[in-house]
Each structure stands twice: as structure tokens, then as C-alpha cells.
Amino acid sequence: MEASAGLVAGSHNRNELVVIRREPGGGGPGAAARLAAEAPCQICGDDVGVGFDGEPFVACNECAFPVCRACYEYERREGSQACPQCRTRYRRLKGCPRVAGDEDEDGVDDLEGEFGLRHGGEEGGDGGGDPRDIAASMLRAHMSYGRGDAHHPAAGFGAAPGVPLLTNGQMVDDIPPEQHALVPSYMGGGGGGGKRIHPLPFADPSLPVQPRSMDPSKDLAAYGYGSVAWSDRMERWKKNQESLQHARSDGGGDWDGDDADLPLMDEARQPLSRKVPIPSSRINPYRMIIVIRLVVLGFFFHYRVMHPVNDAFALWLISVICEIWFAMSWILDQFPKWLPIERETYLDRLSLRFDKEGRPSQLAPVDFFVSTVDPSKEPPLVTANTVLSILAVDYPVEKVSCYVSDDGAAMLTFEALSETSEFAKKWVPFCKKFNIEPRAPEWYFQQKIDYLKDKVAASFVRDRRAMKREYEEFKVRINALVAKAQKVPEEGWTMQDGSPWPGNNVRDHPGMIQVFLGQSGGHDVEGNELPRLVYVSREKRPGYNHHKKAGAMNALVRVSAVLSNAPYLLNLDCDHYINNSKAIKEAMCFMMDPLVGKKVCYVQFPQRFDGIDRHDRYANRNVVFFDINMKGLDGIQGPIYVGTGCVFRRQALYGYDAPKTKKPPSRTCNCWPKWCLSCFCCRNKSKKKTTKPKTEKKKRLFFKKAENPSPAYALGEIEEGVPGADVEKAGIVNHQKLEKKFGQSSVFVASTLLENGGTLKDASPASLLKEAIHVISCGYEDKTDWGKEIGWIYGSITEDILTGFKMHCHGWRSIYCIPKRPAFKGSAPLNLSDRLHQVLRWALGSVEIFFSKHCPLWYGYGGGLKFLERFSYINSIVYPWTSIPLLAYCTLPAICLLTGKFITPELTNAASIWFMALFICIFITGILEMRWSGVAIDDWWRNEQFWVIGGVSSHLFAVFQGLLKVLAGIDTSFTVTSKGGDDEEFSELYTFKWTTLLIPPTTLLLLNFIGVVAGISNAINNGYESWGPLFGKLFFAFWVIVHLYPFLKGLVGRQNRTPTIVIVWSILLASIFSLLWVRIDPFLAKSDGPLLEECGLDCN
Secondary structure: OOHHHOOEEEEOOOOEEEEOOOOOOOOOOOOOOOOOOOOOOOOOOOOOOEOOOOOEOOOOOOOOOOOOHHHHHHHHHHOOOEOOOOOOEOOOOOOOOOOOOHHHOOOOOOOOOOOOHHHHHHHHOOOOOOHHHHHHHHHHHOOOOOOOOOOOOOOOOOOOOOOOOOOOOOOEOOEOHHHOOEEEOOOOOOOOOOOOOOOOOOOOOOOOOOEEEOOHHHHOOOOOOOOOHHHHHHHHHHHHHHHHHHHHHOOOOOOOOOOOOHHHHHHHOOOOEEEEEOOHHHHHHHHHHHHHHHHHHHHHHHHHHHOOOHHHHHHHHHHHHHHHHHHHHHHHHHHHHOOOEEEEEOHHHHHHHHOOOOOOOOOOOEEEEEEEOOOOOOOHHHHHHHHHHHHOOOOOHHHEEEEEEEOOOOHHHHHHHHHHHHHHHHHHHHHHHHOOOOOOHHHHHHOOOOOOOOOOOOOHHHHHHHHHHHHHHHHHHHHHHHHHOOOOOOOOOEOOOOOEOOOOOOOOEOEEEEEEEOHHHOEOOOOOEOOEEEEEEOOEOOOOOOOHHHHHHHHHHHHHHHHOOOOEEEEEEOOOEEOOOOHHHHHHHHHOOOOOHHHEEEEEOOOEEEOOOOOOOOOOOOHHHHHHHHHHHHOOOOOOOOOOOEEEEHHHHOOOOOOOOOOOOOOOOOOOOHHHHHHHHHHHHHHHHHHHHHHHHHHHOOOEOOEOOOHHHHHHHHHHHOOOOOHHHHHHHHHHHHHHHHOOOHHHHHHHOOOOOOOOOOOOHHHHHHHHHHHOOOOOOOOOOEOOOEOOOOOOOOHHHHHHHHHHHOOOEEEEOOOOOOOEEEEOOOOHHHHHHHHHHHHHHHHHHHOOOOOOOOOOOOOOOOHHHHHHHHHHHHHHHHHHHHHHHHHHHHHHHHHOOOOOOOOOHHHHHHHHHHHHHHHHHHHHHHHHHOOOHHHHHHHHHHHHHHHOOHHHHHHHHHHHHHHHOOOOOOOOOOOOOOOOOOOOOOOOOOOHHHHHHHHHHHHHHHHHHHHHHHHHHHOHHHHHHHHHHHHHHHHHHHHOHHHHHHHOOHHHOOOHHHHHHHHHHHHHHHHHHHHHOOOOOOOOOOOOOOOOOOOO
16 A cells, blocks of 8 residues: 555445545655565575675575575584585575684686576565465455455465476586485475474475485585594584683683684574562562561551450541551562562664674564544654654664554644654654654753764764754644644534545544555655555444444554555553654563563553643543552563553454463383372373363364364364364354454454564555455444454453453463653643543442453453563552542541540550551661662652542542442543643642642641541640650541642642632531531530539539
């Protein structure tokens, strides 16, 4: 699909497909011609690649046996230095290091045009093992059953390229060719397919055999059999290994071995990442204090339960219930932090293995998702900066595709993205030329640092000034679009060619797709290719549930699978730009690691924010969660998904189970008696007999709910499950099950079979365009597993928790990556009202999950979810309910001060010890937690304060709204958090907008202030003895006031912006409650009247 194709709108259900606008011209230089696909390396299975001259790499001139450059260099350095096919000694190629024996060669081989393999490969087709050919063939042969499309004749997976043999018919050692043995030569691209570990290909009887004459000097003595050369090579290899080991033990000093390239190859074979455990001197005391705190809690609750307060029994009972709930909540939060770890990545090793200079990059493609809804709440300039940072990322441009989801179908977003694509042609080459960070222009030009640091190019200052001017002009154009969009015309918006904008009706419009950059239309001002940029707005019709953000993300998953189908996805909110251009490579160090990558479903990065005041009054940074809790989860099964800044494995989103680790074979012990062994064997045989039908049944049921096999084994299981059946029937059955799971799109279903990504080779742009419109239609997900087992999971407005939870239940693990330079940065709510609404939305989502079938309390047992990981998910959906005991506990100090009662009896010396021990344990736990995590005390304390502020406001309202939704069916809509503020720094920090969320904390503050005044007045009136019991009550009240202090400071902040209605309501409620309590006072003993005694005096 070309970038110049214009906006394409359509509806699959209505059979409409219209090109709204086609821009003339289109252009840019033509794309470079792609190399013909070569057969995979017959040693390691990777692609053969190309040489320094851009031609397909050919290791052997005699037979052209396909071997990649890495295996060729390794064979010359460590092995026999001979071709595995024809036994001819490998000659040194251009750019390769010399080895022993190269001195006898004359110069360097010139392979250009010798065999014509490149043209032959194009004519003959690709290797048979290419999974794209398999999926395309399956799509042609099986998935067109019952459809009206044109039938394509079934073809093989590839044809064998003709490889000329130079030794055929030639005299060797004066022996006639008819007396030679005939040795079959390699037939590339034959029916074998796939990766093989054997150096020699298997024979395929369906292919013709081209004989060649056997040379005894090559075939019999190539590996040194019967000669002294074998022992010499072994000695050299041992010497190199000893030298390498010696260099390692010396701490990486200069290595003086015979082969200078050996340490480089060894470095490329090293792991791409490693775990960094927390030092035992920091983590062990932390674990010890947790255990001690548990013991102290046990004695504390024993005392509290066994010593009730008779004259204030209700206060005592409420306080004990609240304290027990707090203890359980602490356990759920604390134990997932038992095994914290950190991680390191090695980008240099990733480059050595997958991204060497002068060779085509082997890094995996990545699709970027950016979601936006309302341009009035999410300014187009913010979205534009996010898109620009993606297009300028430090990653091969041909492997980057950016998809922007406009769920509001706003023409403002569309026009702003068009302007962004034009500005990107100037911005991207500037970023890559001078290697600047960050690559979002708004934040780059706002940096208050020395921008000349480490810059040596003479033209940098001039180019920077010119680029800043270009960006300011770009901002003016965006601001003009925003100003124009303030007033909507009566007839609706029209496009440049006069046609009406398809999204004029936000709730009833067709699906829209526009490719702004990519392929023929994506080149910058210097002629270099740019990443693909695609605008997507899914179809919306009345009567359909579109599932908000989760539905938009699933639509992007399907569109990207049809157009680019990268094996990895990265989703970002529109206000989260890429702050570290190497962040994607950081994630690939985990995803592409051969040791741990196969079981990783996603790599989560921490959220970092710009534009927050220095004191972080409202705990916007969430440092405790991202730097303590998430590190703890990374040591168990991985962090939870937080909604943005996450790199996914596409196959994990499709609902497949994680690959299972093969168990080592069991060993037998000879010391057991024979009769024990015989009994054990008989028992095993009977077990196998009973379980055999079940395993066969599992093999026959493809894509069963309890077992989701990976696509690599899907076709094999179908063929095994239908023995002797026709291949076409098996494909039809498979296709029907896949359509029931993934939907009625044959192109998309075929793309799900490509585990390593890639699009179908024989699909035309027109067919891809039609399927892309199809998969974003509003009825596509009906009667499928989308939102239930596949993609982002529906059922909550916090779809991120559910999505990560389902993946962990399938046995996947996630990774937490914290680069030295923050990977992504976003904007946080500036004022308290927006912050409380954001927390309200998160808490409401947790309450919805609590009442759903996916609740971690009862869902997912028997799967792959670990015990401590379940603790974390339970805590993430239970925490809003803590607001009820928290509100009651914060009210108790005022009641105690007004009534003169307290929640504990008079303490004895033993009881005082347990109280003091508990406070000391809480204090030490916090200190040790900050010590091993590196969190500052200010951030830790702000988190504690906002836990109380959010608990008595947003969390409380979330509980009641969740109950209304479940019991009464009353749905509450949430508002999108504002992503931008005024130009003045922190101008909206003290702004309060009217919201009922402000009433409960304000009422609590007034109650406790009134209680403090009443308690001190009572102590003054009653004398010295009243001050002792008063101190405990005052400490209790000041604990509440100090935690609500940020709220109080904002409430009486500058310019007196506090809404009058909030103060009036709070004073009214506090006064009514106080007067009512003084009038009723249920904790005073009831009596009929005053006690009168005779004084002995005669009053008469």
C-alpha cells in the first residue's frame, strides 16, 4: 500500500470501499531493489545474507553450498576450513580475517557475476523453508474454500535454483569421469524447508539429482581422516581456547592469541542481558525485618483482641477491624517484593549478533501503536511530538511502522498528522545526523542544558537554528489548525478536494486508513527512506459496543498484521514520547535473547514524567510503585502491564501458551533392588497406558481453550489429528477453527501463522487495503475470541491489568527494563482535580475486575501464574476497598477527642512494648526499602500521603460507582485526563475544579481540626491529669492531618482558587456531625437523672 494512495474509507458490512483523496505527484526516489531471497544456511538455519559488494554471500566457489558468513568464518577459524558439500577448501573472501593457509592464495576471490546466483534465485524462487511461502500456499490452497474470490492455483513452496557444478565431466588425477563415484549435490530450495542442524541436506526423491565426480583429495581427506593435519588443527584450537580463557581470567586485558577475531565472535555469542541481584547486605536485613514485623503483628493483634475497651466498645471494634484489614493489605503488598532484582542489557552484543555494519540488519521489525481520542483533551502538538520521536528512533527504518489510532475520527488529528509527516522529512535526518536526545522537538528545544556538549560538527549550530525555526513554523501551522477546529461548520468538515470528511458523525462513520509515509512516498529531504506512518480510524456504528481503548488497540493489532505484521509491538499513549532513541534495542536484548526470549511476552518500561513540580505534591511520579514494587515482581514472574511503554510479542497477544521448558530425562539408580525397579517400571507403563488417549485427544482438538499451542506446531498437529485424510480437508477444518478464533479475514488468519512476522508475498496492495478495512469494521469481532482470549482483554476500563494477567496465566513471563536514560516520558495531571479523576478511573477499573470472571481471587488456577505473582494481582484489584476502613480510621481521632474516649485501654508495660515494637518495625521497613531501591525519602513520603488522600476520595467513590454498575446497571463514563497546560510553568498546579471528590478529605480535615481544638480545651479545663491521655489522641489526629497536608496546602493555595461550594459543604457536614455527636454521645453511660446526696445541712 503506497503512501500516495490517499485516504481510504470503507465499511466491510456495507460493501463500500472509496478512495477519498489521491494526492498528485507522490514521490521520492524509488525504493532500492530488494535482494532475492536465498536458501537458509544449512548449518545454523539463519539467512545467508549478502557480502560487502551487496551481492548474495557465496562461501564456496565450487558448489555454492549455502552457508552464512558467521558459519563460514567459524569453519575457517575453528573447523576443517572446507566446504561441507564438496570438501573444497574455503578461500579467503573480501573483508574476512586471515587464517593459517591463506598465504598460499593469490589475492581475494572475485565472485561477482561468476555464478549469477542472484538472478537465478529470483527466477527460481525462494527457499522452501520460508514460512511466508507456507502461509501463502495455505491461504491459496485451503482458505479460499467457499469464497467468491478468484482461485489461485496451488503452487509448491519454492523451486530449486539451478546451481552449476564446475567439476562435472572433468578429469581429476587422470581418472576418467565414468570411473568416479557419483556424489549428489545440494539442491537449494527443495522440499525440505525449515532449519536443520545437520551440515548435509537430506535427500528428496522428488527432486532430480545432479551428479558430480568425486575427488579423493577433497572428499576423503577434507576433515583430516588418516592424516596428521587433524591433530595439528586440534592443537591450534586448544591453544586458542586456553588463550581466551586466560584473557577472561585476567579481567579483559589485551589478548595475544593467534586469531584476533576470536574474542569478537565469542562476545557475539554471549547473553544479551543479565540479572543483577540486590546485594545481600541490603536485601537480607530487609527480609529479616519483614519476618520480625509479622511476629510483632501477631502479638499486637493478640493484645488488641483480648483487651477490649468496654466503655467505648464500638470504637474499639471498628479500630480492630480496620487494623486487621490494613495488615492483610500490607501482606499482599509486601511479599511480592521479597525477591527484587535489577537487569543489565548489552547493546554492543546485540549489534554484533544482529546489526553489524555493512550487512543487512537482522533485528526484528517493530510496529508502534499510538492511541488518541479527543484532540481537545490530547492536543495535536503533543501527539505530533510522540510520532516524530518514533519516526526518528535509532532502529532500521525498514523495520519500523507507526500506526496512529484516532478513535474520535477528528479531522483535526488527521490534518495534524499530515503536517507531521511533512515536517518529519526534515526532522528525522537532523536527529540522526547529530545524534540528539530526546527526539521529540518540543522537549529537545526546551532543555535547559548545554546543547553544544559532545557536538563537534561545524554545521551543528547553523543547522540547529534552522531546525528550530522550522519547528516554530510547524507549531504555528498546528495552532492554526486547532484554532480553525474550534468552530465546526454546520454542514460538517470538508476535505481539500471538496468531499465531506467521513468522520463528521463521530458515532456513525466508516473505517478510515491513510498511509502518510512508507514505501514509495516515505523519503526525507536527503533521499533516505522513512519509517511507515499510517492513520487508522476504526468503523463505528450505533448499536455496537466498541470497548473504548481496548477495542481501538485490538483494531491496530489486526491492521498492522495485514500491512506489516511485525513480530513485536510497542504501544504508547499519545503523550508519551520516546526519550531514549535506543529504547527499542534495549527491549530487543530480552526479546531476541536465545536463552530467555522465547518465554517473554512483553518488556515493560517504567513511566517517567515531565512538567511536574519539584516537590511532586500529588505523587504523580509514582516512584515507589515503579522503582520498588515492579522490581520485586521482576524477580517472580515479571511486572504487570501498566498501559503504555510496553513492547509485546505478537504471538503472546494471540492467546497462545508460553513454550514449555523440556525436562531433562530421568535417571535410574543401580543401587535399587531389582524388584523395586520392576514395580516402578510397571507403574509407569500403566500410567502411560491410561494417559495415552488423553494426549491423543489433545492433539486432535486444535486450539482448545485449555491448551493453545504455538503456531510453529499448528499445522503438524492438524495433519497428525487427521490421519489419512485429504490435505485440503485438513486445511479447511483448520481454517474454520482459525476463523472462529481470529475472525473472518483469510489474510489476517494467514498472518497469524507467521511466528517471525512478515507479510504474504503474493498479496497485492489492493487486496491488503481491502482486508485492512475489513478487520477494522465494527462487527468483525462478533462471535470471536477477541477481547476474551486474544488481544487486549475487555471487561474493565483498566484493560492493561487484565491483558497482562491473562498472559501470565498462560505461563508467559514479563521483563522490567530500566535503562540509564529513561526510555519514555509523558505528561502528568497538573492539578489535584485531574489527578483525583485519574486515580478514580484506575480504581474503578480494579473494582470492575473484582466483580468479573477474571478476578485473580478465583481465576487462573492450574495455569502458569505463580503464587506470589497472584498476590500482586489480588492487591491490584483489592486496594480500592481499603478506602472504607481508611475513612473510618481517619474519623476515629476526631471522635476520640470530642468524646474523651479512646480505642485502647490503659496500656501496661508489656503492651507498650508491642506497640513500640510495631512502630519501630514500620519505620525500619520503610528505611530498608528505600535503601535497597534507591528511592528518596521525599518520594516515599509523598506516596504515603497520597495513599491517604486518594483512599478517602477517589478510591471511595470508585467502590460506590462499581457497586452501582454491578447491582443497578448504572454505567459511569470517565473523562480523558488533560495532557497539556498553560505555557506558564506549573500554572495549573493550584487550580481546583468543582468535583465531589474534594468533599470527603476536606470534611476529614475540618473534623480533626475541630477535635484538636475541643480536646485541648477540655484538657485545659480539667487540669493537669487530663494531658496524659490527650497525647495519644492528639498523635492520632495529627497523623491524619499530616497525611492530608498536600491537599490542605492546595486547598488554601495562592490566588484563593478554592471553589466556595467545597468549603461550604465541608463546614456544613463537619458542624452537623459535631453537634449531633455532642447531642447524642452514645458512649456516655445512660442515667435517669443526676445523683443527689444529702449533705447534712438544713437548707430551710
